[in-house]
Amino acid sequence: MLGLLNYGSMTGYELDKAFKESLSFFWQAQTSQIYRELAAMERKGWVNSEQVIQNEKPNKRVYTITGSGKEELKSWLCTSEADIDDAMRVRSAFLMRVFFAGEMENGEALSMLRKYREACVGQSEAFGAVPESIAQYGALVDNEDQIKYWKVVALFGEISYRAGLEWVNRAIALLEGECK
Amino acid sequence: MLGLLNYGSMTGYELDKAFKESLSFFWQAQTSQIYRELAAMERKGWVNSEQVIQNEKPNKRVYTITGSGKEELKSWLCTSEADIDDAMRVRSAFLMRVFFAGEMENGEALSMLRKYREACVGQSEAFGAVPESIAQYGALVDNEDQIKYWKVVALFGEISYRAGLEWVNRAIALLEGECK
DNA sequence: GTGATATATTCAACAAGTTGAATATATCAC
DNA sequence: GTGATATATTCAACTTGTTGAATATATCAC
Structure with a gap:
Protein backbone atom coordinates (compact mmCIF):
# COMPACT_ATOMS: atom_id res chain seq x y z
CA MET A 1 0.00 0.00 0.00
CA MET A 88 11.46 -19.43 -3.18
CA ARG A 89 8.86 -20.96 -0.90
CA VAL A 90 5.83 -22.52 -2.50
CA ARG A 91 2.69 -23.05 -0.47
CA SER A 92 0.18 -24.93 -2.49
CA ALA A 93 -2.76 -26.94 -1.29
CA PHE A 94 -3.05 -28.10 -4.89
CA LEU A 95 0.41 -29.70 -4.88
CA MET A 96 -0.46 -31.24 -1.52
CA ARG A 97 -3.47 -32.86 -3.16
CA VAL A 98 -1.37 -34.17 -6.01
CA PHE A 99 1.13 -35.52 -3.50
CA PHE A 100 -1.58 -37.55 -1.76
CA ALA A 101 -3.52 -38.35 -4.94
CA GLY A 102 -2.75 -42.06 -4.54
CA GLU A 103 -5.81 -42.13 -2.27
CA MET A 104 -8.02 -40.92 -5.11
CA GLU A 105 -9.29 -42.75 -8.16
CA ASN A 106 -6.86 -42.37 -11.06
CA GLY A 107 -9.63 -40.68 -13.06
CA GLU A 108 -10.25 -38.11 -10.35
CA ALA A 109 -6.59 -37.20 -10.23
CA LEU A 110 -6.53 -36.78 -13.99
CA SER A 111 -9.61 -34.60 -13.96
CA MET A 112 -7.97 -32.41 -11.33
CA LEU A 113 -4.91 -31.99 -13.53
CA ARG A 114 -7.04 -31.22 -16.58
CA LYS A 115 -8.78 -28.47 -14.62
CA TYR A 116 -5.38 -27.11 -13.74
CA ARG A 117 -4.48 -27.12 -17.42
CA GLU A 118 -7.62 -25.18 -18.27
CA ALA A 119 -6.77 -22.67 -15.57
CA CYS A 120 -3.29 -22.27 -17.10
CA VAL A 121 -4.79 -21.58 -20.48
CA GLY A 122 -7.13 -19.06 -18.88
CA GLN A 123 -4.14 -17.32 -17.30
CA SER A 124 -2.46 -17.20 -20.68
CA GLU A 125 -5.40 -15.28 -22.10
CA ALA A 126 -5.39 -12.92 -19.15
CA PHE A 127 -1.71 -12.19 -19.73
CA GLY A 128 -2.43 -11.00 -23.22
CA ALA A 129 -3.94 -7.84 -21.76
CA VAL A 130 -0.99 -7.09 -19.47
CA PRO A 131 1.26 -5.09 -21.85
CA GLU A 132 -1.55 -2.64 -22.70
CA SER A 133 -2.44 -2.37 -19.06
CA ILE A 134 1.17 -1.56 -18.17
CA ALA A 135 1.31 1.06 -20.91
CA GLN A 136 -1.85 2.71 -19.59
CA TYR A 137 -0.80 2.86 -15.97
CA GLY A 138 2.71 3.80 -17.02
CA ALA A 139 1.40 6.93 -18.73
CA LEU A 140 -0.22 7.95 -15.45
CA VAL A 141 2.81 7.31 -13.28
CA ASP A 142 5.30 8.74 -15.72
CA ASN A 143 8.34 7.02 -14.31
CA GLU A 144 10.36 4.97 -16.78
CA ASP A 145 12.10 3.03 -14.03
CA GLN A 146 8.86 1.74 -12.56
CA ILE A 147 7.58 0.49 -15.90
CA LYS A 148 10.76 -1.48 -16.46
CA TYR A 149 10.22 -3.43 -13.25
CA TRP A 150 6.54 -3.92 -13.94
CA LYS A 151 7.53 -5.61 -17.17
CA VAL A 152 10.00 -7.82 -15.33
CA VAL A 153 7.21 -8.94 -13.00
CA ALA A 154 4.90 -9.58 -15.96
CA LEU A 155 7.65 -11.66 -17.54
CA PHE A 156 7.73 -13.79 -14.41
CA GLY A 157 4.02 -14.38 -14.84
CA GLU A 158 4.41 -15.44 -18.44
CA ILE A 159 7.31 -17.75 -17.78
CA SER A 160 5.71 -19.40 -14.81
CA TYR A 161 2.44 -19.85 -16.66
CA ARG A 162 4.30 -21.61 -19.46
CA ALA A 163 6.19 -23.73 -16.95
CA GLY A 164 2.91 -24.72 -15.29
CA LEU A 165 1.49 -25.75 -18.63
CA GLU A 166 4.58 -27.76 -19.49
CA TRP A 167 4.40 -29.52 -16.14
CA VAL A 168 0.72 -30.35 -16.30
CA ASN A 169 1.05 -31.72 -19.81
CA ARG A 170 3.90 -33.96 -18.82
CA ALA A 171 2.07 -35.02 -15.67
CA ILE A 172 -1.08 -35.91 -17.59
CA ALA A 173 0.95 -37.82 -20.17
CA LEU A 174 2.66 -39.78 -17.38
CA LEU A 175 -0.60 -40.70 -15.69
CA GLU A 176 -2.46 -41.50 -18.90
CA GLY A 177 0.43 -43.68 -20.01
CA GLU A 178 0.09 -45.80 -16.89
CA CYS A 179 -3.68 -45.88 -17.07
CA LYS A 180 -3.82 -47.89 -20.31
CA MET B 1 -1.27 -34.45 8.50
CA MET B 88 -2.69 -20.66 -9.49
CA ARG B 89 -2.36 -17.85 -6.99
CA VAL B 90 1.09 -16.54 -6.30
CA ARG B 91 1.77 -14.62 -3.11
CA SER B 92 5.24 -13.28 -3.18
CA ALA B 93 6.68 -10.42 -1.21
CA PHE B 94 9.72 -10.80 -3.45
CA LEU B 95 7.75 -10.03 -6.62
CA MET B 96 6.16 -7.13 -4.77
CA ARG B 97 9.64 -5.76 -4.14
CA VAL B 98 10.59 -6.15 -7.77
CA PHE B 99 7.35 -4.42 -8.78
CA PHE B 100 8.26 -1.37 -6.68
CA ALA B 101 12.00 -1.58 -7.35
CA GLY B 102 11.91 1.74 -9.20
CA GLU B 103 12.28 3.33 -5.76
CA MET B 104 15.58 1.53 -5.20
CA GLU B 105 18.96 2.17 -6.69
CA ASN B 106 19.41 0.17 -9.88
CA GLY B 107 22.36 -1.62 -8.30
CA GLU B 108 20.33 -2.69 -5.30
CA ALA B 109 17.65 -4.16 -7.52
CA LEU B 110 20.28 -6.08 -9.46
CA SER B 111 21.87 -7.41 -6.32
CA MET B 112 18.45 -8.61 -5.15
CA LEU B 113 17.97 -10.49 -8.43
CA ARG B 114 21.43 -12.00 -8.22
CA LYS B 115 20.64 -13.33 -4.77
CA TYR B 116 17.50 -14.84 -6.20
CA ARG B 117 19.59 -16.51 -8.88
CA GLU B 118 21.91 -17.96 -6.27
CA ALA B 119 18.92 -19.29 -4.36
CA CYS B 120 17.65 -20.93 -7.56
CA VAL B 121 20.97 -22.65 -8.06
CA GLY B 122 20.87 -23.81 -4.45
CA GLN B 123 17.42 -25.28 -5.03
CA SER B 124 18.73 -27.11 -8.06
CA GLU B 125 21.34 -28.83 -5.92
CA ALA B 126 18.73 -29.74 -3.34
CA PHE B 127 16.59 -31.33 -6.06
CA GLY B 128 19.39 -33.68 -6.95
CA ALA B 129 18.69 -35.62 -3.77
CA VAL B 130 14.94 -35.94 -4.37
CA PRO B 131 14.79 -39.11 -6.49
CA GLU B 132 16.78 -41.11 -3.93
CA SER B 133 14.67 -39.70 -1.16
CA ILE B 134 11.48 -40.75 -2.97
CA ALA B 135 12.85 -44.24 -3.52
CA GLN B 136 13.68 -44.57 0.18
CA TYR B 137 10.31 -43.42 1.47
CA GLY B 138 8.58 -45.38 -1.28
CA ALA B 139 10.07 -48.61 -0.01
CA LEU B 140 8.54 -47.87 3.40
CA VAL B 141 5.08 -46.97 2.13
CA ASP B 142 4.96 -49.75 -0.44
CA ASN B 143 2.28 -48.18 -2.61
CA GLU B 144 3.17 -47.74 -6.28
CA ASP B 145 0.39 -45.21 -6.81
CA GLN B 146 1.70 -42.87 -4.17
CA ILE B 147 5.21 -42.87 -5.57
CA LYS B 148 3.91 -41.95 -9.01
CA TYR B 149 2.32 -38.79 -7.65
CA TRP B 150 5.34 -37.93 -5.55
CA LYS B 151 7.37 -37.94 -8.73
CA VAL B 152 4.85 -35.69 -10.42
CA VAL B 153 5.19 -33.19 -7.57
CA ALA B 154 8.98 -33.41 -7.77
CA LEU B 155 8.73 -32.72 -11.49
CA PHE B 156 6.81 -29.55 -10.69
CA GLY B 157 9.67 -28.49 -8.48
CA GLU B 158 12.26 -29.09 -11.16
CA ILE B 159 10.32 -27.32 -13.86
CA SER B 160 9.51 -24.31 -11.73
CA TYR B 161 13.09 -24.03 -10.55
CA ARG B 162 14.26 -23.97 -14.16
CA ALA B 163 11.59 -21.42 -15.02
CA GLY B 164 12.73 -19.24 -12.12
CA LEU B 165 16.29 -19.39 -13.34
CA GLU B 166 15.26 -18.54 -16.90
CA TRP B 167 13.28 -15.58 -15.63
CA VAL B 168 15.97 -14.18 -13.38
CA ASN B 169 18.59 -14.46 -16.11
CA ARG B 170 16.41 -12.60 -18.56
CA ALA B 171 15.51 -10.02 -15.93
CA ILE B 172 19.16 -9.40 -15.05
CA ALA B 173 20.06 -9.14 -18.74
CA LEU B 174 17.28 -6.59 -19.25
CA LEU B 175 18.36 -4.43 -16.33
CA GLU B 176 22.08 -4.68 -17.05
CA GLY B 177 21.42 -3.74 -20.65
CA GLU B 178 19.76 -0.51 -19.56
CA CYS B 179 22.38 0.20 -16.97
CA LYS B 180 25.17 0.69 -19.47
C1' DG C 1 32.04 -33.01 32.13
C1' DT C 2 30.56 -30.14 28.46
C1' DG C 3 28.42 -28.94 24.50
C1' DA C 4 26.01 -30.63 20.48
C1' DT C 5 22.45 -33.27 18.69
C1' DA C 6 18.31 -36.04 18.75
C1' DT C 7 14.01 -37.14 20.85
C1' DA C 8 9.50 -35.33 22.38
C1' DT C 9 5.98 -31.84 23.72
C1' DT C 10 3.59 -27.50 25.38
C1' DC C 11 2.01 -22.84 25.59
C1' DA C 12 1.07 -17.79 25.55
C1' DA C 13 1.03 -13.89 22.74
C1' DC C 14 0.90 -12.01 18.56
C1' DA C 15 0.32 -11.05 13.48
C1' DA C 16 -1.96 -11.71 9.32
C1' DG C 17 -5.60 -13.03 6.52
C1' DT C 18 -10.68 -14.46 5.67
C1' DT C 19 -15.69 -14.33 5.98
C1' DG C 20 -19.57 -12.11 5.53
C1' DA C 21 -22.54 -8.86 6.50
C1' DA C 22 -23.97 -3.97 7.03
C1' DT C 23 -24.43 0.84 5.52
C1' DA C 24 -24.96 4.67 2.24
C1' DT C 25 -25.39 7.28 -2.24
C1' DA C 26 -25.62 7.72 -7.22
C1' DT C 27 -25.99 6.40 -12.10
C1' DC C 28 -27.64 3.84 -15.94
C1' DA C 29 -30.31 0.58 -18.54
C1' DC C 30 -34.61 -1.74 -19.24
C1' DG D 1 -39.45 1.71 -10.58
C1' DT D 2 -36.33 -2.03 -10.36
C1' DG D 3 -32.26 -4.30 -10.50
C1' DA D 4 -27.43 -3.97 -11.67
C1' DT D 5 -23.31 -1.64 -11.17
C1' DA D 6 -20.07 1.67 -9.23
C1' DT D 7 -18.55 4.37 -5.41
C1' DA D 8 -17.05 4.30 -0.54
C1' DT D 9 -16.38 2.44 4.16
C1' DT D 10 -16.81 -0.27 8.60
C1' DC D 11 -16.73 -4.03 11.81
C1' DA D 12 -17.01 -8.33 14.59
C1' DA D 13 -15.70 -12.94 14.66
C1' DC D 14 -12.92 -16.30 13.18
C1' DT D 15 -9.02 -19.09 11.34
C1' DT D 16 -4.44 -19.71 10.35
C1' DG D 17 0.27 -19.09 10.90
C1' DT D 18 4.50 -17.20 13.52
C1' DT D 19 7.57 -16.24 17.40
C1' DG D 20 10.02 -17.72 20.90
C1' DA D 21 10.64 -19.66 24.95
C1' DA D 22 10.21 -23.56 28.25
C1' DT D 23 10.63 -28.38 29.73
C1' DA D 24 12.59 -33.08 29.84
C1' DT D 25 15.56 -37.17 28.76
C1' DA D 26 19.29 -39.58 26.42
C1' DT D 27 23.32 -40.33 23.45
C1' DC D 28 27.71 -39.31 21.47
C1' DA D 29 32.02 -36.99 20.59
C1' DC D 30 35.86 -34.39 22.40
Missing part, protein backbone atom coordinates in the same frame (compact mmCIF):
# COMPACT_ATOMS: atom_id res chain seq x y z
CA LEU A 2 2.91 2.32 0.71
CA GLY A 3 4.24 1.47 -2.73
CA LEU A 4 0.96 2.47 -4.34
CA LEU A 5 0.49 5.60 -2.22
CA ASN A 6 4.00 6.58 -3.25
CA TYR A 7 2.71 6.95 -6.82
CA GLY A 8 0.07 9.35 -5.54
CA SER A 9 -2.60 9.85 -2.90
CA MET A 10 -5.50 7.44 -3.03
CA THR A 11 -8.58 6.30 -1.18
CA GLY A 12 -9.01 2.85 0.32
CA TYR A 13 -11.39 2.09 -2.48
CA GLU A 14 -8.77 2.87 -5.12
CA LEU A 15 -6.14 0.82 -3.31
CA ASP A 16 -8.59 -2.04 -3.19
CA LYS A 17 -9.14 -1.81 -6.94
CA ALA A 18 -5.39 -1.67 -7.55
CA PHE A 19 -4.94 -4.87 -5.57
CA LYS A 20 -7.76 -6.59 -7.36
CA GLU A 21 -6.87 -5.41 -10.86
CA SER A 22 -3.10 -5.10 -10.97
CA LEU A 23 -1.35 -6.66 -8.00
CA SER A 24 -3.59 -9.72 -7.68
CA PHE A 25 -1.10 -11.76 -9.68
CA PHE A 26 1.40 -11.74 -6.82
CA TRP A 27 -0.56 -10.42 -3.82
CA GLN A 28 -4.19 -10.56 -2.77
CA ALA A 29 -5.97 -8.57 -0.09
CA GLN A 30 -9.53 -8.33 1.14
CA THR A 31 -11.28 -4.98 1.17
CA SER A 32 -11.69 -5.18 4.92
CA GLN A 33 -7.98 -5.80 5.36
CA ILE A 34 -7.06 -2.77 3.29
CA TYR A 35 -9.10 -0.38 5.40
CA ARG A 36 -7.89 -1.98 8.61
CA GLU A 37 -4.25 -1.68 7.58
CA LEU A 38 -4.74 1.91 6.40
CA ALA A 39 -5.94 2.76 9.90
CA ALA A 40 -2.95 0.95 11.40
CA MET A 41 -0.58 2.76 9.05
CA GLU A 42 -2.06 6.08 10.01
CA ARG A 43 -1.49 5.22 13.69
CA LYS A 44 2.13 4.48 12.82
CA GLY A 45 2.45 7.83 11.05
CA TRP A 46 3.24 6.33 7.65
CA VAL A 47 0.20 7.97 6.04
CA ASN A 48 -2.07 10.97 6.55
CA SER A 49 -5.70 11.13 5.58
CA GLU A 50 -8.15 13.80 4.66
CA GLN A 51 -11.91 13.67 4.24
CA VAL A 52 -13.14 14.83 0.84
CA ILE A 53 -16.78 15.88 0.47
CA GLN A 54 -18.32 14.87 -2.85
CA ASN A 55 -21.68 15.74 -4.38
CA GLU A 56 -22.23 13.02 -6.87
CA LYS A 57 -20.67 10.20 -4.89
CA PRO A 58 -20.34 9.20 -1.26
CA ASN A 59 -17.68 11.16 0.59
CA LYS A 60 -14.25 9.65 0.66
CA ARG A 61 -11.06 9.64 2.68
CA VAL A 62 -7.86 10.26 0.72
CA TYR A 63 -4.61 8.81 2.09
CA THR A 64 -1.22 10.39 1.47
CA ILE A 65 2.17 8.87 2.22
CA THR A 66 4.32 10.79 4.73
CA GLY A 67 8.08 11.18 4.89
CA SER A 68 8.23 8.48 7.51
CA GLY A 69 6.10 6.27 5.24
CA LYS A 70 8.54 6.78 2.38
CA GLU A 71 11.41 5.80 4.62
CA GLU A 72 9.56 2.71 5.72
CA LEU A 73 8.87 1.80 2.10
CA LYS A 74 12.50 2.15 1.10
CA SER A 75 13.76 0.21 4.06
CA TRP A 76 11.26 -2.56 3.30
CA LEU A 77 12.32 -2.68 -0.34
CA CYS A 78 15.94 -3.22 0.69
CA THR A 79 15.44 -5.95 3.32
CA SER A 80 15.99 -8.62 0.71
CA GLU A 81 18.30 -10.74 2.84
CA ALA A 82 15.85 -12.94 4.69
CA ASP A 83 13.02 -12.81 2.21
CA ILE A 84 14.75 -14.45 -0.70
CA ASP A 85 14.18 -17.81 0.95
CA ASP A 86 10.64 -16.72 1.48
CA ALA A 87 10.38 -15.93 -2.23
CA LEU B 2 -4.19 -36.77 7.72
CA GLY B 3 -2.39 -37.70 4.50
CA LEU B 4 0.75 -38.62 6.42
CA LEU B 5 -1.09 -40.45 9.19
CA ASN B 6 -2.86 -42.42 6.48
CA TYR B 7 0.51 -43.98 5.62
CA GLY B 8 0.85 -45.10 9.21
CA SER B 9 0.57 -43.95 12.83
CA MET B 10 3.04 -41.31 13.89
CA THR B 11 3.98 -38.95 16.67
CA GLY B 12 3.83 -35.17 16.39
CA TYR B 13 7.59 -35.19 16.29
CA GLU B 14 7.63 -37.48 13.26
CA LEU B 15 4.99 -35.40 11.50
CA ASP B 16 7.09 -32.34 12.17
CA LYS B 17 10.12 -34.00 10.60
CA ALA B 18 8.06 -35.08 7.60
CA PHE B 19 6.97 -31.49 7.05
CA LYS B 20 10.46 -30.19 7.43
CA GLU B 21 12.19 -32.84 5.34
CA SER B 22 9.73 -33.86 2.67
CA LEU B 23 6.73 -31.56 2.39
CA SER B 24 8.55 -28.29 2.93
CA PHE B 25 8.78 -27.76 -0.81
CA PHE B 26 5.04 -27.06 -1.05
CA TRP B 27 3.92 -26.64 2.58
CA GLN B 28 5.58 -25.39 5.73
CA ALA B 29 4.41 -25.72 9.32
CA GLN B 30 5.82 -24.78 12.68
CA THR B 31 6.28 -27.42 15.34
CA SER B 32 3.87 -25.61 17.62
CA GLN B 33 1.23 -25.56 14.91
CA ILE B 34 1.52 -29.30 14.33
CA TYR B 35 0.86 -30.15 17.96
CA ARG B 36 -1.96 -27.62 18.18
CA GLU B 37 -3.66 -29.00 15.07
CA LEU B 38 -3.19 -32.59 16.24
CA ALA B 39 -5.11 -31.70 19.38
CA ALA B 40 -7.82 -30.03 17.26
CA MET B 41 -8.04 -33.06 14.99
CA GLU B 42 -8.42 -35.35 17.95
CA ARG B 43 -11.29 -33.19 19.21
CA LYS B 44 -12.91 -33.58 15.79
CA GLY B 45 -12.50 -37.34 15.95
CA TRP B 46 -10.24 -37.56 12.89
CA VAL B 47 -7.39 -39.11 14.90
CA ASN B 48 -6.86 -41.14 18.07
CA SER B 49 -3.81 -41.01 20.23
CA GLU B 50 -2.05 -43.30 22.62
CA GLN B 51 0.74 -42.65 25.09
CA VAL B 52 3.80 -44.87 24.59
CA ILE B 53 6.25 -45.25 27.46
CA GLN B 54 9.89 -45.44 26.39
CA ASN B 55 13.03 -46.18 28.35
CA GLU B 56 15.76 -44.69 26.26
CA LYS B 57 13.86 -41.66 25.06
CA PRO B 58 11.19 -39.34 26.37
CA ASN B 59 7.70 -40.83 26.27
CA LYS B 60 5.68 -40.09 23.19
CA ARG B 61 2.10 -39.86 21.96
CA VAL B 62 1.32 -41.84 18.80
CA TYR B 63 -1.51 -40.58 16.61
CA THR B 64 -3.63 -42.88 14.42
CA ILE B 65 -6.09 -41.85 11.74
CA THR B 66 -9.71 -42.93 12.34
CA GLY B 67 -12.39 -43.93 9.83
CA SER B 68 -13.83 -40.47 10.06
CA GLY B 69 -10.36 -39.03 9.46
CA LYS B 70 -9.98 -41.13 6.32
CA GLU B 71 -13.31 -39.88 5.05
CA GLU B 72 -12.27 -36.32 5.74
CA LEU B 73 -9.00 -36.88 3.89
CA LYS B 74 -10.73 -38.30 0.82
CA SER B 75 -13.32 -35.59 0.73
CA TRP B 76 -10.58 -32.95 1.03
CA LEU B 77 -8.60 -34.56 -1.79
CA CYS B 78 -11.62 -34.33 -4.08
CA THR B 79 -12.68 -30.73 -3.40
CA SER B 80 -10.61 -29.50 -6.32
CA GLU B 81 -13.27 -27.16 -7.71
CA ALA B 82 -12.59 -23.99 -5.78
CA ASP B 83 -8.96 -24.60 -5.03
CA ILE B 84 -7.63 -24.67 -8.56
CA ASP B 85 -7.82 -20.89 -8.58
CA ASP B 86 -6.10 -20.97 -5.26
CA ALA B 87 -3.38 -23.17 -6.75
